[in-house]
Amino acid sequence: MxxxxxxxxxxxxxxxxxxxxxxxxxxxxxxQIVYVGSADGIxxxxxxxxxxxxxxVATGKLRRSSKGVRGLLTVxxxxxxxxxxxxxxxxxxxxxxxxxxxxxSTGGYVCxxxxxxxxARRTPVxxxxxxxxVGLANRIAGRFAQRIAVSWEESLAELRPRLRAKAFVxxxxxxxxxxxxxxxxxxxxxxxxxxxxxxxxxxxxxxxDAVVARVDHWLEEAxxxxxxxxxDLVRMEAARAALAPSLQTRWVVRAFIEDDEIxxxxxxxxxxxxxxxxxxxxxxxxxxxxxxxxxxEPTGGNEQVRNAERLEKVGAAVIVRQVDCSGDALLAAxxxxxxxxxxxxxxxxxxxxxxxxxxxxxxxxxxxxxxR
Numbered sequence: 001m002x003x004x005x006x007x008x009x010x011x012x013x014x015x016x017x018x019x020x021x022x023x024x025x026x027x028x029x030x031x032q033i034v035y036v037g038s039a040d041g042i043x044x045x046x047x048x049x050x051x052x053x054x055x056x057v058a059t060g061k062l063r064r065s066s067k068g069v070r071g072l073l074t075v076x077x078x079x080x081x082x083x084x085x086x087x088x089x090x091x092x093x094x095x096x097x098x099x100x101x102x103x104x105s106t107g108g109y110v111c112x113x114x115x116x117x118x119x120a121r122r123t124p125v126x127x128x129x130x131x132x133x134v135g136l137a138n139r140i141a142g143r144f145a146q147r148i149a150v151s152w153e154e155s156l157a158e159l160r161p162r163l164r165a166k167a168f169v170x171x172x173x174x175x176x177x178x179x180x181x182x183x184x185x186x187x188x189x190x191x192x193x194x195x196x197x198x199x200x201x202x203x204x205x206x207x208x209d210a211v212v213a214r215v216d217h218w219l220e221e222a223x224x225x226x227x228x229x230x231x232d233l234v235r236m237e238a239a240r241a242a243l244a245p246s247l248q249t250r251w252v253v254r255a256f257i258e259d260d261e262i263x264x265x266x267x268x269x270x271x272x273x274x275x276x277x278x279x280x281x282x283x284x285x286x287x288x289x290x291x292x293x294x295x296x297e298p299t300g301g302n303e304q305v306r307n308a309e310r311l312e313k314v315g316a317a318v319i320v321r322q323v324d325c326s327g328d329a330l331l332a333a334x335x336x337x338x339x340x341x342x343x344x345x346x347x348x349x350x351x352x353x354x355x356x357x358x359x360x361x362x363x364x365x366x367x368x369x370x371x372r
Contacts, residue, residue, distance in 0.1 A: 007106030008043030130278035171356025196269035213327025288352030
């Protein structure tokens, strides 16, 4: 069996794909798997780290604007417009050369040329959407796919009837390492509640700024495990070095949390503070963690806001809007959750109720049924 996997741009697109790949390898060790993505995307690194053969195709991204059509006429959009035909040719040749039995697509603009090439060469496609809002890339890919998997029941209503007829709710797969802490504890001192601050793979300047503005107050009541991103690492380390030695030990700063560490990061956390991308929200639900979310605004389809509101609606999260995310506002949102309380426990239970622990199996079963 040979599978082409495509999707990328963010870890939220790549991690579900790799979770399905790992499950597939467990039941079919001889399966051949090729990951197709952008040479400069996060998928290139993650796929190789997972032991997969990686092939790149050119891709373009449509950067939308509040200015309407005129706002689309940017140098970046025009440059990428010329990359799309090249990517289509590369994908056509790649699918013809590899002759896969099935294609798994998990979104991001890089998936579109491969999905269309697979359709043209009569190769079945399963596409998966991670967020509540069905993204533009998946709206396009869904037209050429045999099956469309969505992570949330509400997403079905966003699809046109013709696409809804071939859609099903799978949930969003999570990486197995999420449930396998390595007990390193990152050197965090015991005795205080732990807040895990994460801006996703790239970090989040807004979140970092709000934490630093009142970090001395945070450290009076909690220890911080802070994933700040590469761009802000030096600045965060300098802020940490300026603190009294007794407080420095309560603030662990990391540019990135590796996959083999992520389980321990969440295991240590009493409260999670971060963006509300699909990957983060999915992790929170799978583990039943109370959270304070700062959605990135704007995003295509306002997806991070909708993801956060889904959790807030059931009492699983507190939202701090990006425009309001000052040091005082973020501290005020987190502080009530630091003391052991029924509130924090109830938030965790509500988050867990939204999870679909069988998501990986549901996607893999659909993939195996489609293979030709």
